[in-house]
Amino acid sequence: MTSDQPSSQGTSPGIGPHTPQRPIWLCRICAVAWPCLGARSLLSVEFAADPTGLSCYLAGQLQAAMVDLSALNPDSGPDPVALHTRFLAWVRPRVAITRARLDGDPSPPPRA
Numbered sequence: 001m002t003s004d005q006p007s008s009q010g011t012s013p014g015i016g017p018h019t020p021q022r023p024i025w026l027c028r029i030c031a032v033a034w035p036c037l038g039a040r041s042l043l044s045v046e047f048a049a050d051p052t053g054l055s056c057y058l059a060g061q062l063q064a065a066m067v068d069l070s071a072l073n074p075d076s077g078p079d080p081v082a083l084h085t086r087f088l089a090w091v092r093p094r095v096a097i098t099r100a101r102l103d104g105d106p107s108p109p110p111r112a
């Protein structure tokens, strides 16, 4: 396994490999900013029991994206706050929702 691809990301039937196209960091399938909704869904299922592991994985991806996007646009570079929101801010609430669904709880988890 490389740092770019967790063990089963993108291998779910019918969803496709929602992996980042580097160095532009757009989804290879959706052509939107990665992690796209498909990637977030796959990752939150894959890491449902390990949200800290998902945060660590995505922190590594964020760092790689910062390097790539800074090289593509050296004058202004990417906005670090926007990249944090894009890569990490969604993890805890999304994993909580996924875990509740996997556990069969029809109600959404309480807001933090």
Ligand SMILES: [Zn+2]
Residues within 6 Å of the ligand: 018, 019, 027, 028, 029, 030, 031, 036, 037, 038, 039
């Ligand atoms: Zn996608």
